[in-house]
Amino acid sequence: MELYPFDEQYVQRLQAGVPETQHHFVAYFRELIFIKGRSRSLPRDLMEDICQETFLRVLSSLRRGDVLHPERLGAFVNSVCNNVLLEQYRSSNRAENMDADFDVPDKSIDLDRALVSQQAQRQVEEILAKMKERDRRLLRAVFLEELDKDQVCKQYGVDRTYLRVLLHRAKQQFRSLMPQGRRPEGTVRSKV
Secondary structure (H helix, E strand, C coil), X not given: CCCCCCCHHHHHHHHHCCHHHHHHHXXXXXXXXXXXXXXXXXXXXXXXXXXXXXXXXXHHHHHHCCCCCHHHHHHHHHHHHHHHHHHHHHHHHHHHXXXXXXXXXCCCCCHHHHHHHHHHHHHHHHHHHCCCHHHHXXXXXXXXXXXXXXXXXXXXXXXXXXXXXXXXXXXXXXXXXXXXXXXXXXXXXXXX
């Protein structure tokens, strides 16, 4: 393909709608746009649409007098074509994303958290089983069953100050039975 030197007279003939100039313009740039499309492996019908849209935009700009440098007409057509291609990519990506067949994860159900909680519960139960009966019952009542502290005091026959001492000892025993350097996943420290 031979490069064509565009000038002001060529642009004026396009603006005036001279048939030979319009045919030359379409034939010349159609071939260049199709080369660009083949390099991107675009289907022929899509390239036809891109050509039509590019020509429509360029000719509209020419008729409005928006092309200030007629000698740069080739670069202008190329830029308009690139913009049309980008718009086509964006719109096809949106359509593909909307058509995708997938399940949206349910954020209200946290399966990992449930699994971790089960593992932590098992680990806590194993440690509690190794503890003294009184300490095990105390920790269950306060932390697992979340009984009122006054109720626990009444059950054990102690006041709140001494309950703190008993809980401290029970927690110390619990920690000593835990694997070194690990707290059961999902357990949190609580204030007594």
